[in-house]
């Protein structure tokens with residue numbers, strides 16, 4: 001039987017742009033171009049490798065996001081994913097992680113899955129918790145933050161490099177995994193891949209398709225509330241010296257004056 | 262005042278510093294009750310009491326080490342049901358965040374991750390977050406359920422405030438999900454004898470400019486002269502010059518020390534995301550245009566192979 005892999009990818013404002021907040025304190029999506037979160041490219045890559053290693057597999061990429069989030073799906077399709085699901089609904093504006101995970105869980109179930117692959121964290125919210133929440137909601141094992149992953153005989157195994165130890169993990173499918181940027185460089189879409197992606201199917205779903213009430217999501221349905229957002233005051237301009245033999249001494253004097261020595 | 266659950270991060274019973282910071286912050290919003298999982302609660306209780314834990318709820322079972330994350334969520338959930346806290350605080354480690362997130366789902370609560378400060382508010386605790394690579398500061402609160410908040414290391418200076426710290430056994434019954442992900446084997450990290458990167462008061466980091474694994478001793482020597490932890494940019498890690506566990510930045514560790522020294526690091530946005538909240542920033546870079554100089558309190562334009570060893574000698578001489 002075919003191995004059904006769903007990859008969750010997020011469409012985010014480019015981290016190298018000048019990101020800021022809109023008036024309602026949600027992420028401003030106008031000023032900065034959006035793209036497929038770079039850390040989710042690693043998820044797509046590992047999903048494609050797992051699919052290649054399996055006899056028969058299908059890779060679906062899934063995103064919850066605004067209309068432009070299709071760009072992220074197109075990129076993942078051009079890398080080699082088979083099809084895409086886009087959950088799009090005006091009521092989703094301002095959804096927090098609890099709402100987003102609810103929608104993703106329903107969409108994953110709707111799509112059908114043996115394995116869900118996520119990135120380690122998004123590059124905008126950067127919470128790094130969505131995969132764990134997804135596993136909790138789906139009631140399947142969580143095998144997260146892997147720098148190595150493999151699937152064989154109905155099991156997923158992988159290495160999790162934690163703070164205090166490196167752990168070898170194992171769980172039965174179905175399961176949710178997340179992979180880090182240590183898992184291996186993501187491939188670039190080939191010209192052929194880009195052309196092929198244009199013909200691949202992108203299914204659009206809204207909240208009613210998933211049986212979710214509008215009250216459960218969006219800014220109003222969020223369980224967290226942003227009260228204030230302010231740009232960090234610019235750091236006061238520092239002292240910069242050019243080393244002409246005295247640089248180390250000058251720096252040592254500075255550090256001593258600041259009581260670090 | 263209500264009780265605040267504080268999840269204890271420890272290594273074989275030795276309480277890690279971020280937990281003491283959490284106890285300190287917890288006292289602003291209620292009475293801290295520590296939750297200690299694994300062996301060694303009796304030994305840890307003294308430190309927890311010293312920093313204000315009125316109670317220590319302790320549970321030990323092989324499941325905590327043998328399976329990933331979920332057994333700890335079960336324990337914390339049962340502690341929360343017993344205590345009915347006004348908030349749950351968890352250290353912002355990778356594992357801590359996952360535990361907190363699953364707990365929040367079970368409690369029907371919102372979650373805030375990576376707080377850098379916490380204060381009491383009329384409608385519950387208000388968390389400060391540093392977002393978009395530290396370009397913005399936000400204040401947020403959990404508006405539904407028991408607030409679950411994870412807090413970054415170095416967000417507060419631990420302050421002693423002795424309390425009873427009575428150890429009480431927490432009996433935990435594990436859910437079916439608890440044994441879902443087996444930890445087949447574990448190889449602990451070798452200790453370097455240097456401070457933990459995220460907890461250190463001073464961090465000295467090297468980047469691509471260090472130009473080789475063999476040269477990292479220059480960075481280590483400076484770190485040792487200051488009693489600092491060693492960090493590295495992703496470029497240095499990807500080149501195989503230094504372990505990934507030492508990477509500072511978006512996909513590495515996020516640090517917020519009193520002093521951050523960057524040598525041979527350009528200051529890319531993803532690096533800045535992990536160090537921009539440091540109190541004092543110092544850089545050595547041969548390129549006067551390097552973006553890192555926009556952040557520094559003190560910068561030296563120069564060759565790190567000259568400046569860093571000379572600085573190390575200067576520090577050693579001054580320290581006698």
Ligand SMILES: Cc1cc2nc3c(=O)[nH]c(=O)nc-3n(C[C@H](O)[C@H](O)[C@H](O)COP(=O)(O)OP(=O)(O)OC[C@H]3O[C@@H](n4cnc5c(N)ncnc54)[C@H](O)[C@@H]3O)c2cc1C
Pocket residue numbers: 008009010011027037039040043062063064065095096097098100104117118119120121122124125126127128129130131224371372373374392393
């Ligand atoms: C600066 C900032 C701070 C925020 N802080 C909070 C907070 O404290 N609490 C809170 O509840 N919400 C918060 N949010 C909202 C939250 O980021 C979004 O709800 C988001 O969709 C989920 O969190 P994340 O992006 O941090 O995901 P992470 O947990 O970092 O994402 C991990 C992985 O989950 C998958 N994934 C995440 N989002 C999607 C998506 N929309 N579609 C498909 N796959 C996805 C990807 O595989 C990704 O790699 C914050 C948002 C921003 C911009």
Ligand SMILES: Cc1cc2nc3c(=O)[nH]c(=O)nc-3n(C[C@H](O)[C@H](O)[C@H](O)COP(=O)(O)OP(=O)(O)OC[C@H]3O[C@@H](n4cnc5c(N)ncnc54)[C@H](O)[C@@H]3O)c2cc1C
Pocket residue numbers: 038039123181467468469470471493494495496497508509510511512513514524525526527528529530531532535545546547548551563564565566
């Ligand atoms: C999704 C994503 C996540 C990322 N996560 C991280 C992360 O967590 N951490 C991180 O660091 N990066 C991360 N990066 C990479 C980041 O974009 C930069 O590529 C990286 O930080 C560059 O490292 P560097 O500053 O050491 O190297 P470079 O940018 O090459 O800079 C080297 C610097 O050294 C200086 N130099 C060279 N020789 C000398 C000398 N002899 N003396 C003094 N100065 C010298 C040069 O002038 C230059 O400024 C990430 C990127 C992406 C896309």
